Amino acid sequence: MSTVLKGGTVIDADGERQADVALDGGMIVDVGTNLRGDEHIDAGGCIVAPGFVDLHTHLREPGREEAETIETGSRAAALGGFTAVVAMPNTEPPHDSVAVVALVRRLGQQAGLCEVVPSGCITIARAGEQLAPMAELRTAGVTLFTDDGNGVQDPLLMRRAMEYAKGLGVTLAQHCEVSRLTAGAVMHEGSCCSRLGLPGWPAIAEELMVFRDIELCRLTGARLHLLHLSTARSVDLVRAAKADGLPVTSEACPHHFTLTDEALASFDAVYKVNPPLRTAADIAAIKRGLADGTIDAIATDHAPHPPEAKEQPLDEAPPGMLGLETALSLAIGELGLDLPAVIALLSHNPARIAGLSARHGGPVAAGHPANLTVFDPDLTWSVIPAKLASKSRNTPYAGRSVRGKVRHTFLDGLAVVLDGEAQR
């Protein structure tokens, strides 16, 4: 049975054109005008783009199902226009064995709302002491390795991980944080934390590791992806590394280009995140980095936590905020970029970094998998926590009016979101 998306504007890496898109058997079968099919789905006034890929999603399952499950997180992803998400490894147990990675992948397939792509740990239990079985995990399909939530502190271990990763042809994704400099930290170190009397997370704790790993990348030649860049100086370091031709990529999160550390003056732990919200100058630098290609991708760092966890005192509450269902709107509304640039940051660039280009982020053209998102770039909506699909409610954008909303999402030709409603 064929389905035709009627009346939309197709935008992909090849440009922008008015066209209908016909899907059949999980594939795009035709792109053109006045296409006919067994079923027509309205895409009028909407953008038809390759599905988004989130390089940084915490799905919490296994182990923290009170915060999110692979099913609820996948639903949030699909509603946000994502057809693939890279599941972060800090579950309980973590992604340091084939069994856990296989479980996460299978639960993702069962949910059937987006492709759940497990990352693997760099070190056993993300403890930073012993390498995880990276070759075994690669055999199980893992191409992106990270201890996210923790940075790999030991420079010798990180050097060995990069050398080993180079041999396997996989990418290491670093959470850049020198933990000795951030012990007990609650928020960005600066004038706001000084006034509020909260322990600071200094920018240099990120920048030292960005610098170290860029130099290890230079030494080893391994592919390095830098997670959630948050400081102006980090962006400068990555820009210089790219100018030197190093195989370095990076991502930034919507909250790091929309919110500042002043949000913590409310003492609401919903604004606690790691790395922390920084300053207006950092936001400007992140935006410049996204605009000039220094930062390759927008990643959500979707990090669900149940209300009782976020109602704890600031220093005890866990860091993290929801992101899957608001990323597109914030990218459209806050970056000042045109839609092709926004789509590149959400779709083909992250797909390439995650090694998913064969299935996601590809051109909207006949013969490619029908992993697509259809969104209305002008629709204004209000973020209402209770209406989000995530099992948790910790969005920092509650009550905010934003522009741009996903209307339909197709996973392997199947409509998993239709007219803004999840279909499963």
Added chain:
Amino acid sequence: MTRHLRSIDELGRDGLIELLDLTDHMVEINQRPIPKVPALRGKTVVSLFFEDSTRTRLSFETAAKRLSADTMTFSVSTSSVNKGESLRDTIETVAAMGVDAFVVRHKSTGVPWQVSQWTEASVINAGDGWHQHPTQALLDCYTIRQARNDPSFEGLHIAIVGDIKHSRVARSDVQAFTMLGARVTLVAPPTLLPPSLEGWPVEVSHDLDAVIGDLDVIYLLRMQRERMGEALVPTLREYTATYGLTPERAKRLADHALVMHPGPMNRGVEIAVDPADLPGSVIIQQVANGVAVRMAVLFHLLGSPTGLQGGDT
């Protein structure tokens, strides 16, 4: 009238002066043969102390009792918090018993603001993290004003000496002293200052000897021994030698200069001279005024405008 007292900022200059003026009445009550008035009869004040502080808790409870409020104490060592109950559940449970004011002390910054979201009662901050300790600042201002017999702080030079970075007392005192017109100098090594002083209306010195002769008030902060593992100062001995009030330094204080400390003192560390040998010490007056100031705060938040006319009980 404000509903809570969580920070000096929130109180503002007018509120601060109003409370200091009100404290005069409370001092007078405390001097009566029977220092008790019925002003808050029927009101319930709950002390929620998630962090040990005997002196602040006793001061608040004494203040509440002198105004005839009923008091309840909730201290963490005996409470359901140790059984895993969340802060919110604790507040909502205690509030359900009928509470007019919570006096909250917590090791974490911001808890009084969180508490005020979960209850209709007034919230009084008795110290949150490194952030604020507004009643300490009030009693400090009152003590200075009483000792000088002058409500204006214009032209007054006050140095706050020691661990500013981790001090809620310093954050509240800087706001309160400068609101009243004082010139404030923070004296500490850079390791004991906040990472940024942007927006703080203060001067900074790393040399106590350079400023001590110019001071009207020297305010010594407690040097916390438990922080010695954080590489903030090499040794306590070196701290005392560079920032402590030693007998030699005490001699260089102006005759009229006041010596203050929020307590408890580390004898031999920040204060290496017997306070009895310091004619300008008002450290005991600070404690005494603490009760009167807290009476003023409780009355301001919970009392009726005519409540002090009630006479002795």
